[in-house]
Amino acid sequence: MIKERQIVGDIIHATDLFTTFVRIGGALEFVPKDRVIDGVDQTSLLINGGSFSRRDSVMIYSGPNLGASVKDHYKMHCISSDPSQASAGITSVFDLLNDHREVNPIVVGGFHFKEPFRRMRARHEQWIARYPHLPRAYGPAYTRIENARPETLALSNPPEALNNLPFGLLDFIEQLPSLPFDPSVDVGLDFD
Secondary structure (H helix, E strand, C coil): CCCCCCCCCCCCCCCHHHHHHHHHCCCHHHCCCCCCCCCCCCHHHHHHCCCCCCCCEEEEEECCEEEEEEECCEEEECCCCCHHHHHHCCCCEEECCCCCCCCCCCCCCCHHHHHHHHHHHHHHHHHHHHCCCCCCCCCCCCCCCCCCCHHHHHCCCCCHHHHHCCCCHHHHHHHHHHCCCCCCCCCCCCCC
8 A cells, every 4th residue: 555665754652553553453442531641643644645645743751841842854852951041841842854863953034933832842731731741650660550460460570680789679760760860961961
């Protein structure tokens, strides 16, 4: 159904894979109804190609904080180590088609983007006020899944090397919410 050598520039997010594959697999009755599902069904995009995405923007988090938003091929950062920018809630705008590494922010030309991005953020914050984030969970992965297979539960067992740590890993994980977290700090991860 997807044409050969087709290039699609529509926005799709990893969370969209769940809802898309559920529809394609004919398993809509298994989608939980007791929570908000972030994914958007992108079946039409996969079948019809470009311009058929059902997502026009995506919000990106840095830990518990909204870090950036993307609309079309523009990305606006919301977090900055510069206090004057951080207080405004909008820091830099990037043209992802021409600057995919987000090195050179649009300076003068980026001013007209700020209002649409502010409206997107306000709409997102209204959504969060109505449907708050669940509390962050800590502990072994996959242990709270009611219908988990034994193979999946086995993934939550830590490797033997972790048993030799001078502290209890689960004790450390339980303390994570009380540890300081500053998303504006550059952790020095350089993937170039």
